[in-house]
Amino acid sequence: MNSVQIQQAVRDELLSSSAVVNLVTGIFDEVPQGQAYPYIVVGEDTAIEWDKDLQLGVEATLTLHAWGRKAGRKEVKTIMDAMYDSLHRAELVITGLHSVLCIWEFGETFLDPDGITRHGVARYRIVAEREATI
Amino acid sequence: MSARVGRELLLQRDAQTIAGVRTKSVSINRNPVDITNDDDDGYRALLADPGEIQIDLSVEGITKDSALREAATSTDNVFQDMQLTWPDGYSITGDWFLASYEENGAYNEAISFSASFQLTGVPTITPATGS
Numbered sequence: 001m002n003s004v005q006i007q008q009a010v011r012d013e014l015l016s017s018s019a020v021v022n023l024v025t026g027i028f029d030e031v032p033q034g035q036a037y038p039y040i041v042v043g044e045d046t047a048i049e050w051d052k053d054l055q056l057g058v059e060a061t062l063t064l065h066a067w068g069r070k071a072g073r074k075e076v077k078t079i080m081d082a083m084y085d086s087l088h089r090a091e092l093v094i095t096g097l098h099s100v101l102c103i104w105e106f107g108e109t110f111l112d113p114d115g116i117t118r119h120g121v122a123r124y125r126i127v128a129e130r131e132a133t134i
Numbered sequence: 135m136s137a138r139v140g141r142e143l144l145l146q147r148d149a150q151t152i153a154g155v156r157t158k159s160v161s162i163n164r165n166p167v168d169i170t171n172d173d174d175d176g177y178r179a180l181l182a183d184p185g186e187i188q189i190d191l192s193v194e195g196i197t198k199d200s201a202l203r204e205a206a207t208s209t210d211n212v213f214q215d216m217q218l219t220w221p222d223g224y225s226i227t228g229d230w231f232l233a234s235y236e237e238n239g240a241y242n243e244a245i246s247f248s249a250s251f252q253l254t255g256v257p258t259i260t261p262a263t264g265s
Contacts (some may be wrong), residue, residue, distance in 0.1 A: 053141040053155045100244045
């Protein structure tokens with residue numbers, strides 16, 4: 001189902017965007033202790049089969065999180081917009097797979113229960129098929 | 135024959151499996167000849183042989199190439215010796231008239247297609263050989 005390759009491809013796409021990279025201190029799967037804000041976390045995913053008779057494929061969703069500590073939501077909204085410009089309708093480069101589509105599904109921002117941290121959530125849908133046929 | 139998965143039902147043209155296919159559907163219609171008359175005590179009577187056997191095929195899938203679309207817009211109306219093979223070895227080979235072709239391109243989905251074929255002429259039937 002190639003979840004790791006998809007996660008890697010999304011992270012690579014974000015890292016290729018200077019607009020994204022210049023806004024954050026890093027893009028993480030597991031955030032290091034004491035990491036300075038703001039940063040992006042590549043989070044939850046889902047995957048379902050998207051096969052054809054002779055070719056395997058996957059339809060995945062990937063949830064991205066933006067975390068910031070500046071007052072107001074503008075910081076995380078700016079990061080979310082930069083991620084959108086980078087990922088929405090992007091042609092991802094996924095190892096061993098051909099990317100069919102990458103589409104933004106929804107975004108949302110919160111004030112975390114600690115009363116300080118701003119949290120943005122965005123989900124993207126990715127459809128990809130293996131280059132090899134079976 | 136034990137249960138088999140649908141992808142093992144192969145549709146091949148010139149020994150090449152048609153690309154992108156997800157679903158195949160075959161229907162065999164045997165049209166009877168009704169000879170009911172006053173002597174039949176009110177019950178329907180049919181000739182022992184069907185008047186016409188129609189074998190139709192429809193396929194759906196994700197568009198991977200332009201082969202079917204090009205055929206649908208050209209004079210390449212009949213696919214010669216196209217073969218449908220079941221996992222047990224049974225196969226129907228014959229000439230199939232490309233009766234319809236449709237493509238669907240939703241803005242947020244992969245382009246998909248569906249096509250239907252009608253068998254023309256007498257097919258070559260290969261009986262099942264295994265399981």
